[in-house]
Amino acid sequence: MTAAVAAHPRTTTTPLDAFSYDDDIVRKFLVACVAWGAIGMLVGVLIALQLADPMFNLGLPFTSFGRLRPLHTNAVIFAFGGNAFFCGCYYSTQRLVKARMFSDALSKIHFWGWQAIILAAALTLPFGFTQAKEYAELEWPIDIAIAVIWVVFAVNFIGTLIKRRERHLYVALWFYLASIITVAILHIFNNLSIPAGALKSYSVYAGVQDAFMQWWYGHNAVAFFLTTPFLGLMYYFMPKAAEGPVFSYRLSILHFWSLVFMYIWAGPHHLHYTSLPEWAGSLGMVFSVMLWAPSWGGMINGLLTLRGGWHKVVNDPILKFFVIGITAYGMSTFEGPMLSIKSVNALAHYSDWIIAHVHTGALGWNGFITFGMIYWLLPRLFQAPLYSKTLAELHFWIGTFGIILYVVAIYSAGVTQGLMWRAFDETGRLMYPDFIETVVRLLPMYWVRVVGGSLYVVGVLMMAWNIFKTWKARPATYDVPVIHAAPLEKRWKEPVVPAPVGEGIIGRIRAMRYHRKWEAMPVTFTVLVTIAVAVASLFEIIPTFLIKSNVPTIASIKPYTPLELYGRDMYIREGCFNCHSQQIRPLRYETERYGEYSKPGESVYEHPFLWGSKRNGPDLAREGGKYPNLWHVTHFNKPRDIVTGSIMPAYPSFATNTIDWDVLPKRIVAMAMLGVPYGEAITNAIPMAKAQAASVAADIARNGGPTSLQDREIVAMVAYIQRLGRDITLASAAPAAAMRITTPRQAPAQVARTAP
Amino acid sequence: MSLTDLMSGAGLSGYAVVALVIFFATFLALTAWIYWPTHRRSYSDAARIPLDDSPTTCPPEAP
Numbered sequence: 001m002t003a004a005v006a007a008h009p010r011t012t013t014t015p016l017d018a019f020s021y022d023d024d025i026v027r028k029f030l031v032a033c034v035a036w037g038a039i040g041m042l043v044g045v046l047i048a049l050q051l052a053d054p055m056f057n058l059g060l061p062f063t064s065f066g067r068l069r070p071l072h073t074n075a076v077i078f079a080f081g082g083n084a085f086f087c088g089c090y091y092s093t094q095r096l097v098k099a100r101m102f103s104d105a106l107s108k109i110h111f112w113g114w115q116a117i118i119l120a121a122a123l124t125l126p127f128g129f130t131q132a133k134e135y136a137e138l139e140w141p142i143d144i145a146i147a148v149i150w151v152v153f154a155v156n157f158i159g160t161l162i163k164r165r166e167r168h169l170y171v172a173l174w175f176y177l178a179s180i181i182t183v184a185i186l187h188i189f190n191n192l193s194i195p196a197g198a199l200k201s202y203s204v205y206a207g208v209q210d211a212f213m214q215w216w217y218g219h220n221a222v223a224f225f226l227t228t229p230f231l232g233l234m235y236y237f238m239p240k241a242a243e244g245p246v247f248s249y250r251l252s253i254l255h256f257w258s259l260v261f262m263y264i265w266a267g268p269h270h271l272h273y274t275s276l277p278e279w280a281g282s283l284g285m286v287f288s289v290m291l292w293a294p295s296w297g298g299m300i301n302g303l304l305t306l307r308g309g310w311h312k313v314v315n316d317p318i319l320k321f322f323v324i325g326i327t328a329y330g331m332s333t334f335e336g337p338m339l340s341i342k343s344v345n346a347l348a349h350y351s352d353w354i355i356a357h358v359h360t361g362a363l364g365w366n367g368f369i370t371f372g373m374i375y376w377l378l379p380r381l382f383q384a385p386l387y388s389k390t391l392a393e394l395h396f397w398i399g400t401f402g403i404i405l406y407v408v409a410i411y412s413a414g415v416t417q418g419l420m421w422r423a424f425d426e427t428g429r430l431m432y433p434d435f436i437e438t439v440v441r442l443l444p445m446y447w448v449r450v451v452g453g454s455l456y457v458v459g460v461l462m463m464a465w466n467i468f469k470t471w472k473a474r475p476a477t478y479d480v481p482v483i484h485a486a487p488l489e490k491r492w493k494e495p496v497v498p499a500p501v502g503e504g505i506i507g508r509i510r511a512m513r514y515h516r517k518w519e520a521m522p523v524t525f526t527v528l529v530t531i532a533v534a535v536a537s538l539f540e541i542i543p544t545f546l547i548k549s550n551v552p553t554i555a556s557i558k559p560y561t562p563l564e565l566y567g568r569d570m571y572i573r574e575g576c577f578n579c580h581s582q583q584i585r586p587l588r589y590e591t592e593r594y595g596e597y598s599k600p601g602e603s604v605y606e607h608p609f610l611w612g613s614k615r616n617g618p619d620l621a622r623e624g625g626k627y628p629n630l631w632h633v634t635h636f637n638k639p640r641d642i643v644t645g646s647i648m649p650a651y652p653s654f655a656t657n658t659i660d661w662d663v664l665p666k667r668i669v670a671m672a673m674l675g676v677p678y679g680e681a682i683t684n685a686i687p688m689a690k691a692q693a694a695s696v697a698a699d700i701a702r703n704g705g706p707t708s709l710q711d712r713e714i715v716a717m718v719a720y721i722q723r724l725g726r727d728i729t730l731a732s733a734a735p736a737a738a739m740r741i742t743t744p745r746q747a748p749a750q751v752a753r754t755a756p
Numbered sequence: 757m758s759l760t761d762l763m764s765g766a767g768l769s770g771y772a773v774v775a776l777v778i779f780f781a782t783f784l785a786l787t788a789w790i791y792w793p794t795h796r797r798s799y800s801d802a803a804r805i806p807l808d809d810s811p812t813t814c815p816p817e818a819p
Contacts, residue, residue: 240807
């Protein structure tokens, strides 16, 4: 019996409840975590290969980088990370509150519902069904399913807290609770969209506002899906593995509240130097820098839990995984605030530096905490000794070596890339004006990443084998221990500590022990966390949405024509935004390379925004008119025929796929519902699109290109690319040119665009 | 007059900075609260909750 129990000797009058824990659900989540994790990481290796050599795109639309990259991120975040969180949460919550989960049925619905969602993601993303928002790519029916299943989880979790037999809610439970609440808020508000088909929708936000909402979500998805849940796991499993209490419980409380108060503000640091208002970026930066303190407080708290027990690390692979995992948390949470500082961000943004940063956290922190937890759980869940401790040790070392190879190579690539983009020669011109020069220089580092990532996956497969063999040695039927614990007395009150004499009002406030009371009131606690998160969000969201000066309008900016909209939807379908940004920063080396910097008013009809976050290829914000139509046709068909050394996948299918004209009216109507002034196009979308397609196809044929492309997807894509950034340049070049910009009320013949 | 006009006229873009100060002050107050010496005992008990794996757990004494 532990000290906690000894501190509260049993009263003879209280009968004990008899119950058992539901470990079957924990086993299910564990297996799902490992299975999906292996698949997601293998897809990661494949897309790493694709960046090293484009032949690994395999020439198929559904295996191209743009479509597989979101599959990788969704699989490792929501399938691997999600199932890991649920596995540890279900195991630890029951034991921390001395109660079985609120409802076995809800647990099962949660498990099977979540796996069905993952399957739906795996079946839709490779086929190009995406909302084009990072980590929120899944289309609206799946989003609704996620919301429903998340509510099921929330009800099950909060219901378990309510029927608990341990009065105090341990700090790990706070982290779980904050994660559940905040993820629900983020998911619902970022995914608000208008359906334009069974698996097609447009974000209700546009341009600057959409970018703000996306990175409010994106950053906090990292915070509340990959950080707080895993901190909860750390605060439970680290003391268990170290066989001692957490170093400082007070520090853990401080860690919790400071993350809840500060993390939610930090999203705008993903949008430095973009069209986002400067004040929002600065605010995000300040809060990000403030996050240094609690994050490192948490790391120190985790590591010092091993105080007096460091010698155990030598022979214990579980502790090894935890120590490196927590260290990786410290490293990535040091680097995150550093990257939020504008001058650092100017170098790192859009480069591989961010990819290295993410993978330090993902492979080190999320991966290793999960592996440590799984190895700790295995003998307890399968009631058999771990099959091979040696294999677990080997997993640790091979995984660690894989991480080092990965991040060293990609940090090098990121810094190289950032420096090459901004290098000027002695005459004041860009030293590397061709973007491809900055790509081919990175290829050796991309190959090292393939090796590092592969080693990491080999480690995971070793673990899967260890799990399988341990499971094989399980007993015929699992022993289900009966637990006895007394129910909480409903009329119990926190003992009143008398105010120390002479301390006046401060003494009385201290004696009331507010926080201690909240900790025992799950519903109140939930409300407090919700208020903290919601209020902080609104402080940033309301001004961004409601102050006109944040998004000055530009008269010459017009909506895309129906054909261009179709091309834009193809751009989304193919995931082009995964490699190309459409946002030129007001930095000299950007404007020299790409042209006039991007203005907030240029994106007012962009549902969703397509600013991107990574440049494996050049920015496209001012791509319109740079090259002839035929250049694009040839380039999409075989990029390497045009740009030697290009790593872009080939899209020969654009020239063979026919345009689905029938989807256009629905899409135009959906856009019009969002306030895009489409006018005549609402009723006349198809003829307008066909007229423009005929014009583009005629230009391609006239210049010696293929004929009869007027009903092929390639003309829509070319029309879209040729439109990018031209509203402003045409308007400023000549008023007459501005007159040619498509307006909804122009006749179809006028909509046809001339070749640049 | 729309809500946007109202918000734009109020010049509220600076109020996020006020919020920053409020949030930071709340954080400092919470820190002071948590580290107040009289709470040491209860936190020490709470820290040991994960280590209690005994199949029988007894209720606390009535106050």
